[in-house]
Amino acid sequence: MRILRVSNKNSLIEFAATRLAKIIIATLEHNDTFSLVLSGGSTPKPIYERLAQPDLAEHINWSKVYIFFGDERTVPPDHADSNYRMANEALFQHVPLPAANIYRMHGEDEPHQAASDYEAAIRDYMGETQPGFDMVLLGMGDDGHTASLFPGTAALHEHDKWVMANEVPQHHTWRLTMTVPLLNISENIMFLVAGSSKTDTLKAVLEGPKQPDVYPSQLIHPENEMVTWLVDAEAGAILTHVDKDI
Numbered sequence: 001m002r003i004l005r006v007s008n009k010n011s012l013i014e015f016a017a018t019r020l021a022k023i024i025i026a027t028l029e030h031n032d033t034f035s036l037v038l039s040g041g042s043t044p045k046p047i048y049e050r051l052a053q054p055d056l057a058e059h060i061n062w063s064k065v066y067i068f069f070g071d072e073r074t075v076p077p078d079h080a081d082s083n084y085r086m087a088n089e090a091l092f093q094h095v096p097l098p099a100a101n102i103y104r105m106h107g108e109d110e111p112h113q114a115a116s117d118y119e120a121a122i123r124d125y126m127g128e129t130q131p132g133f134d135m136v137l138l139g140m141g142d143d144g145h146t147a148s149l150f151p152g153t154a155a156l157h158e159h160d161k162w163v164m165a166n167e168v169p170q171h172h173t174w175r176l177t178m179t180v181p182l183l184n185i186s187e188n189i190m191f192l193v194a195g196s197s198k199t200d201t202l203k204a205v206l207e208g209p210k211q212p213d214v215y216p217s218q219l220i221h222p223e224n225e226m227v228t229w230l231v232d233a234e235a236g237a238i239l240t241h242v243d244k245d246i
């Protein structure tokens, strides 16, 4: 695990977008495809918008990029809360990404069926090749959740399914989410965390005792060195250890 702390949120956006573009381009020099799992939330949106800008986007062969979602709200794709809608407006509408390359979670469908259908689509995409996505983007909520793996919810203890409908009582809703087993088979994970509202939780997640039911972000790749935490100075203000200040 590597912790990179950047001076402010704008630097985080620039660093994340340019790093992601470089990884996509470098991977496609040797591979035929690049599978990218997008996070929802407010932190990644400007990163997607930056990635869509010509100086980065024009160097990416979007026909070889395949998009997945780490989670989705149980709403239609045109709903204000839809992670798909956010990514579509920030990125998909601005780059030549084939619609067939976008694997949308169907938040408008019955959640358990939608989860099952999405898992089948992922398994079909991965086929017999080495399972795992080329890059997974994750955020972290103020409560330590990631994707829609919220504290105290059933999805935290799922060891077999790759995608679940997860009841989230604290938000009086259901969510669709990738599970820990699926997220943890990917080699490259980048957490994107910014803002002073995350400071105490980030310290607890990264440096506190392991209590994943309270801080589900601790479930993601505890042993894998390929997890990068990209945090701004506010979120990372009280961390004892960072690998690099940028």
Ligand SMILES: O=C(O)[C@H](O)[C@@H](O)[C@H](O)[C@H](O)COP(=O)(O)O
Pocket (backbone or CB within 6 Å): 039, 040, 041, 042, 043, 044, 070, 071, 072, 073, 083, 138, 139, 140, 141, 142, 145, 146, 147, 148
């Ligand atoms: O659907 C979502 O909202 C995300 O998957 C969620 O896990 C998000 O990453 C965190 O809540 C952080 O959100 P912010 O980036 O807005 O702080």
